[in-house]
Amino acid sequence: MENHTLHSEKKVSFITLGCKVNQYDSDAMRTLFVKNGYRQAGEDENADVYVVNTCSVTSIGDRKSRQMVRRIRRSHPEAIIAVAGCYAQLAPEVFEKMGDVDVIVGVHNRSHIVEYVEEAKKRTDRKPLNETVDIMKVKTFENMSVDVSGEVKTRAFVKVQEGCDNYCTFCIIPYARGKLKSRLQKDAVEEIRKLVSQGYREVVLTGIHLGNYGKDLHDGTSLATLVAELVKIPDLLRIRLGSVESVELSDELISIIKNEPKVCRHLHLPIQSGSDAVLKGMNRHYRLSQFKALIAVLREKVPGIALTTDLIVGFPGETEENFLETLDTLKELKFSGIHVFPYSRRTGTPAATYPNQVSSEVKKERVHRVQELEKEIACAYRSQFMGKxxxxxxxxxxxxxxxxxxxxxxxxxxxxxxxxxxxxxxxxxxxxxxxxxxxxxxxxxx
Missing domain, CATH: 2.40.50.140 (Nucleic acid-binding proteins)
Known part of the structure; x- marks a missing residue:
């Protein structure tokens, strides 16, 4: 009888590409599978179901997603393969035509993924089950939570917000994730209390457009009100914020960071470019003077605050002069860390049609120059902690x-x-x- 039980045990495996939001989504879907009698497959085990949580922030993400699906199908011809995430949402037809995928869910209805997988198992024609929806019509946050009982970790990523209303000209994500949708504050607090009871001591709040958390709820909820509530949880030692747009930093939030020891004195503020001409082309909602003024205020009000950033080089029309201006901006602002990316042309975004596209060779060279500068600045930043x-x-x-x-x-x-x-x-x-x-x-x- 025991052998039969072992043989019939259902196993699921997750492959997650892309950002921390995707990682949270994978953990939430894994929780659903476990609740429905599945077990997470070990590294050397074959699974009955493979879920590929895809990324589409760059063309490389697209390619890696397709490659992963093909690789799994070659190795596991009988397994059920489900795809979720941004690329599955944007291009479900790609996965339909591949012939390797059984279930397509995109970025909504993931709370029903186990049902879709069980339905796909019953099909004899292996025709993919496409459950993607028009994401622009979705107005509410799909509330899913993560159960980590049995795991031994200390830092949890918790998604509290979905979608983006900024529409930067280079970015495909608003088309994949839809409009701004915030999680109810009580739901977020409840999940974080549970994670703390299971041993987590630091929580990182994440979202696609985290700084605008709560704006769509129209009940006074904001990132500041959420953090103020989390500070009250006794065994939660640290609260860290994910990426926040500079123009969305409220005085209330800055005050909490300054006055609450539990809140990390670290902000990730994407600058994307250090040239006003490029920022305008990107449809970023600030100019350098505003960004620099905010940094000055932050460093005055919160002494010792660490500031990290994202940067895109090789945006269409970025001249060598624009790029040198960016390097000067980075030297002036002295971020403690810089994530630099070459511009990736995404079909469906305005910037993909812009003239003066920058060659891949130039983009690669500019990435290298920023990375060299980042090493120097970051090392200088870390050196201040010697002996402290x-x-x-x-x-x-x-x-x-x-x-x-x-x-x-x-x-x-x-x-x-x-x-x-x-x-x-x-x-x-x-x-x-x-x-x-x-x-x-x-x-x-x-």
Missing amino acids: VVHVLAEEIKNGYFEGLTGEYIRVSIKDSHIERGHMYPVRIDTVTADGLAGTVAEEEL
């Missing part, structure tokens, strides 16, 4: 030592053996590494 005590939340063991993050989002290796996961430690920094810091536990008590 920082607070590190121990997360995982690497190379024999526990590692974790500071509130400023710097990875620190703790050179002590008596460290416990999920605990916060004062660490005196004695080494600046290639991508972080290292030190030993200080006597200072938290």
